[in-house]
Amino acid sequence: MRAYVHDEKTDGKLLALCEATGIDILTSDQVRRRKKLPEQYDFFLDQVDVLIMEITKPTQDIHFILAQAILADKPVLCVYAKNQSPRELLRHINKKPAPRPIKTFSYTGNTLGSVVIQFIRTHDPEAREHDEKPSIKFTIRLTPRNERYISWYSERYALPKADAIRKLLDERDTLDPDFPENAAK
Amino acid sequence: MTVVSKAKSKKISRSTVALLYLGGRDLPFTSQRELERWCVGFLELFLVAAVQPILVSKKPNPGGIIHLLRAVRFIAREWNRYTGFVITLHRSRFLYAANLMSFMLGIVGKPVIFTTATSNDVEKLHDSQFVDTLLQSNIMNALQAATMNVRGTLVLAGAQMIPATHTIILRAKEKTDERFRSADNQVYGHVDFGIQVTKHALTRNDDRPTPQLHIEERIRYINVNATPEEELFHLIHDVSRDCTGVIIDGGESLRLSITQELPKKIPVLLVSTEGVHIYEDEKLISIPQLTRYAAAAKFTWVLGSIADRSRRDRKRKTVREWLNTDFIHEIIQKRP
Numbered sequence: 001m002r003a004y005v006h007d008e009k010t011d012g013k014l015l016a017l018c019e020a021t022g023i024d025i026l027t028s029d030q031v032r033r034r035k036k037l038p039e040q041y042d043f044f045l046d047q048v049d050v051l052i053m054e055i056t057k058p059t060q061d062i063h064f065i066l067a068q069a070i071l072a073d074k075p076v077l078c079v080y081a082k083n084q085s086p087r088e089l090l091r092h093i094n095k096k097p098a099p100r101p102i103k104t105f106s107y108t109g110n111t112l113g114s115v116v117i118q119f120i121r122t123h124d125p126e127a128r129e130h131d132e133k134p135s136i137k138f139t140i141r142l143t144p145r146n147e148r149y150i151s152w153y154s155e156r157y158a159l160p161k162a163d164a165i166r167k168l169l170d171e172r173d174t175l176d177p178d179f180p181e182n183a184a185k
Numbered sequence: 186m187t188v189v190s191k192a193k194s195k196k197i198s199r200s201t202v203a204l205l206y207l208g209g210r211d212l213p214f215t216s217q218r219e220l221e222r223w224c225v226g227f228l229e230l231f232l233v234a235a236v237q238p239i240l241v242s243k244k245p246n247p248g249g250i251i252h253l254l255r256a257v258r259f260i261a262r263e264w265n266r267y268t269g270f271v272i273t274l275h276r277s278r279f280l281y282a283a284n285l286m287s288f289m290l291g292i293v294g295k296p297v298i299f300t301t302a303t304s305n306d307v308e309k310l311h312d313s314q315f316v317d318t319l320l321q322s323n324i325m326n327a328l329q330a331a332t333m334n335v336r337g338t339l340v341l342a343g344a345q346m347i348p349a350t351h352t353i354i355l356r357a358k359e360k361t362d363e364r365f366r367s368a369d370n371q372v373y374g375h376v377d378f379g380i381q382v383t384k385h386a387l388t389r390n391d392d393r394p395t396p397q398l399h400i401e402e403r404i405r406y407i408n409v410n411a412t413p414e415e416e417l418f419h420l421i422h423d424v425s426r427d428c429t430g431v432i433i434d435g436g437e438s439l440r441l442s443i444t445q446e447l448p449k450k451i452p453v454l455l456v457s458t459e460g461v462h463i464y465e466d467e468k469l470i471s472i473p474q475l476t477r478y479a480a481a482a483k484f485t486w487v488l489g490s491i492a493d494r495s496r497r498d499r500k501r502k503t504v505r506e507w508l509n510t511d512f513i514h515e516i517i518q519k520r521p
Contacts, residue, residue, distance in 0.1 A: 061379035067232035
């Protein structure tokens with residue numbers, strides 16, 4: 001699956017989240033740098049399967065892309081920062097009777113990742129595989145007792161400590177009925 | 186009865202684009218109100234720009250010029266009210282009409298964008314619903330261009346934005362694939378998640394249209410491919426005394442031996458995919474620096490201008506000299 005990602009607000013966080021899923025990505029920077037549309041395409045939206053756009057401060061180009069995406073019935077995820085909704089743009093989008101190909105979401109730093117992953121997995125069944133591939137670095141401070149437990153656990157199951165931590169999280173993940181992604185299955 | 190709606194009394198913002206409808210759909214609009222309802226129902230349109238739809242002609246004749254003249258007068262009159270102009274035309278003779286309007290408007294300092302419903306799969310153009318969607322998509326591209334910092338009379342009916350007088354149609358051998366391309370690689374922009382403007386594009390300035398509306402209507406147009414051979418020479422010989430010029434369209438190619446049959450007293454323009462020639466004063470001269478569409482439109486416009494100018498001054502230029510004179514940057518300097 002290929003996604004167009006338009007992001008001029010999150011300092012690359014949105015793009016990194018999309019890249020972590022392993023899908024093929026086309027960015028607005030790549031589009032601006034190239035001299036023409038690739039020969040095999042006559043309509044720019046045919047290059048991608050979905051669009052993921054940060055729309056807190058919508059530009060003329062964002063308006064145009066969304067207009068064509070609605071007409072073409074192309075799935076789009078529009079995210080905007082919480083308490084900074086682009087009201088006029090949302091009003092235009094909501095005029096279109098449901099079902100609409102555009103999903104909008106007001107995000108915070110903690111919620112952006114899950115909404116992007118959920119959107120991608122909805123449109124790309126193979127994204128589950130990429131979901132299983134570790135690619136996100138995470139720094140955490142452990143208590144001395146935590147460290148002793150991880151050392152014991154990794155020795156017991158003959159795993160490196162990082163793998164041991166992931167194993168514990170996986171077990172917790174699959175057993176937790178309150179996690180929204182488990183509820184959706 | 187054709188209608189050109191006057192501008193509404195409410196204040197129009199400086200970023201409003203005028204959308205002039207001169208054809209493009211299979212189903213005609215019967216009134217200005219019906220056009221406005223179509224635009225309102227087309228919700229995506231207003232995401233791109235504030236739009237003032239104008240019904241120039243309910244049933245425009247693709248080969249006629251009255252609706253083109255009305256549109257040019259409207260644009261000249263309302264020039265200051267709009268940030269740009271989008272004109273939809275029927276796909277039959279689209280490039281001829283776009284070129285003719287370009288000559289009538291002259292040099293302009295804002296974007297005037299021509300569009301129509303086009304498809305790379307010509308078979309699909311038999312489906313009216315599909316044609317409507319195609320037209321809507323192309324109108325949105327044209328509206329986006331009409332808000333940008335570009336100027337000139339431009340074609341945007343597909344993926345590329347090209348000066349109208351430099352646009353040609355590229356057809357694949359199978360004849361189901363039809364694309365607009367630039368005759369000399371002068372592309373002002375391409376549609377790619379926005380309109381990506383190139384270095385060739387000219388930016389806005391204060392040039393206003395100076396309409397030159399004298400169009401010669403007494404021209405016979407002969408399509409060689411649509412005329413049985415036994416009738417062709419009869420048509421050529423039978424050019425009436427009222428005709429002031431003839432255009433012979435050879436399609437993909439034209440046997441220049443046809444010149445033996447051409448009338449001697451009036452200019453004849455011969456066009457085909459292979460090139461353009463003018464037959465005048467019993468001489469056949471090649472005109473390589475015009476596209477066939479620009480040549481046909483300019484021929485029509487020039488003959489009207491000659492008739493007008495000859496009433497005002499005594500200097501007589503040949504049609505060939507007029508065709509070789511650059512009026513609106515239509516002369517192609519170098520073909521690739």
